Amino acid sequence: IIDDDDEEPEPPVEPGTVGFAVTNTDVDEGGTATVTVERIGGTDGDVTVDYATSNGTADSDDYTSASDTLAFGDGETSKTFEVDTTQDTRVEADETVDLTLSNPTGGATIGDGDATLTITDDDEEEPEPPAEPGTLGFSAQDYPVQEGEAATITVTRTGGSDGSVSLTYATDDPTARAARAAAADGYTPTTGTLTFADGVTSRTFTVQTTDDDVDEPDETIALSLSDATGGATLDDAGATVTIVDDDPAVTDPGDDTDPVDGGDGADPVDGGGGTDGGASGGGSDDGTPANPAASALPDTGGPNLGLPVLGAALLLAGAALTVGRRRRDA
Structure with missing residues (x-):
């Protein structure tokens, strides 16, 4: 019997290749991503590989950075690590974190050593609030002004100030004013447009009154607002200006002249x-x-009737003499 002393050669050691199982991984904002690193092409012996995260479009506020070493025992083909993301309320685009593998040991090599973790934003954009152009109206029901001075009239915008709005203001009908001109009405009729820019809540206009020297009661002027634009509405659209007379009262000093x-x-x-x-x-x-x-x-001894009776008698006597002369001349 011939003994065969040839031994089978040892097969080569195959520690394999390590790499990311998936090169693109998604995770909802605020969630935890589980990243898998696999070992293929061999599992002989112990091997290790380092992993790390870094900013892509995400920054350090969006996730918790992670780095460490994965150790594969003989025969092991898969390892995982986790990346925690941060919940926020910002409405923003999806953001990315870069993942890398490095420094393999035990004869292993690196296959897919780069991957991307995408953080999916879960915040919904708030709907635009409805525009609130507001309500326009006089700031007061009456504006007293001294005769001869200008009354400053304030129109306010409440309940919103979105966008540009306008309105028309006017004093009362100039025709009606003209009809009273003879009674010394003292003001200049006026009309115009007030425009409120976005965010503006107050505008003014003036009504000029006229000074005179006539003692008279205080007078009023009617004011009105109309034709609001830009979605604004009108409230308190009527008011008055009160012209306060400043002329002294004229008194009769009396006449005791007889x-x-x-x-x-x-x-x-x-x-x-x-x-x-x-x-x-x-x-x-x-x-x-x-x-x-x-x-x-004659002296009657009675009370003196005074000058009125005597004066009347003298006037009658004079009138009679005048008539007599005219007849004689005729």
């Missing part, structure tokens, strides 16, 4: 003093009456 006695309080009939009673008058030192007409009147 048309008969000339205003000095002396009685022309009795020539002055009027202290003797009756109509006889005071007279002079020689006993001659100061007023012959007065001496012709």
Whole structure:
């Protein structure tokens, strides 16, 4: 018997090739990605490989960086590691994290050593709030102003200020004003447009009043708003301007002048003093009456009827003389 002493050669060691099982992995924002590294083409012996993450379009706020070493025992074909992502409320595009393998040992080589982890954003964009152009109206119901000054009228925008809006303002009908012009109305009729830009909440216009020297009651001017645009609405669209009169009241000083006695309080009939009673008058030192007409009147001893009666009698007498002359001349 011949013994065969030839031995079979040992097969070559095949530690294999390590690489990412999938080169593109997705994970929802806030979730944890499980990344698989596989060993193919051989599993002989112990091998290791390093892994690491790095920023792609994602930054450090979007995930927790990870790096370590994966160790494959003899015969092992798969290892995993995890990458934690961060939840936020930002509406943003999907973002990426780069994954790499390096430094294989045990005779292993690296196959697919690069991969991408995509973080899928799960935040929904908030719907645009509806535009709120607001409501336009007078800031007050009445605007007092001193006669001759300009009244400043404020129009406000409330309940929203989105976009550009406008309105028309006016004083009352100029025709109506013209009809009252003779009564010393004192203001200049006006109309115009107020425009509120986006975000603007207040605008003003003026009404000029006219000073005069007529004492009169306070007067009012009607104001109105109309024709709102830009989606705005109107409220408190009517108001007044009150013109406060500044002229002093005219008072009658009274007239105590007597048309008969000339205003000095002396009685022309009795020539002055009027202290003797009756109509006889005071007279002079020689006993001659100061007023012959007065001496012709009988002294009744009663109360003095005063100048009104005597004056009327004298006027009638004068009128009779005038008529007589005209007839004689005719």
